[in-house]
Amino acid sequence: MSPLKKTNRTTTPPTEEDCYLGQFIPLQYHHHMLMDDYRMNSFKAAINEAVFPGAKVLDLGGGTGVLSWFAAAKADKVWYVELNPDLIREARRLLKMNLGGEKIELVHADAFKYLPPEPIDVVICEMLHPAMLCEKQINVIKSFKERYLKRFGGVLPRFIPEAVLMAVQPLQQNHRFTGFHAPIIQFQLPGGIHEGTLDLAPPQLYSSIDYTQTISEELCWEGVFNLELAGQVNALRFITKNILSISTKDNSVIEWQNHYLVLPLAEPLQASAGNLLSIKFNYLAGGSLAHLQNTISAILK
């Protein structure tokens, strides 16, 4: 067996490509996103609620173009912005097959740099990853708002999503896979019952971000859980609920949840019901999963 080669990766400054790593979602995964009815119907309803006849819309991170196309049902004009050339080609192919596609201008650009040529009414941005990691939703919206106000002044457009709520919950998580012990990162469908998972305490909110207000990439939290059940605390579940739109007519809310992110703890803790569990973490939105995982501290008090 040949020894593992050491690389100098950690000492090499990150390239532009490294910075975007995790955002280049392969084409087949975009096709999978089209097949996700929960995601598609939630966004379609929110866009239908927020976009009015004659509106001007910007879609940051347009992918296959589906959200731009939902907007084009009512809007006069949609600017679709995408960095990945594979996706531009795919959006061009698909939008030709869908009535209304001609109202969408495909722009090959970086959402961190692009501004539309005139003020707009609605911004759609779906760069949403559990716990706001990996994809650059918060970073892109923060940058967009600063540049937009500088260029156009006045009022900000409406955002889809409007806000995000994030919560954390201690778990006893089964880390055996057909007998094989592997404490790995897992993703779970939101809601419902998860076989092999014991919720040891109810979730606690650790961040709520309203995109129209001042936003920060720094997500730090410190809190104490009163454990309701005895068990081995060996993982934390991160819950990410996106408030896609709040109806201006009846205040009803259209939301969409990302998959739950379940991160294993470095050191599992054996706990009794009634124990107090102190949790701390501190990460940057858009950072890697490991970045959050490495900052987690879990202590039984």
Ligand SMILES: C[S@@+](CC[C@H](N)C(=O)[O-])C[C@H]1O[C@@H](n2cnc3c(N)ncnc32)[C@H](O)[C@@H]1O
């Ligand atoms: C989660 S996908 C959503 C795609 C599409 N809006 C949808 O809902 O199906 C995020 C998209 O953002 C694009 N993206 C990521 N970073 C970007 C950037 N800096 N500028 C432009 N597009 C970007 C990715 O290539 C990807 O297509």
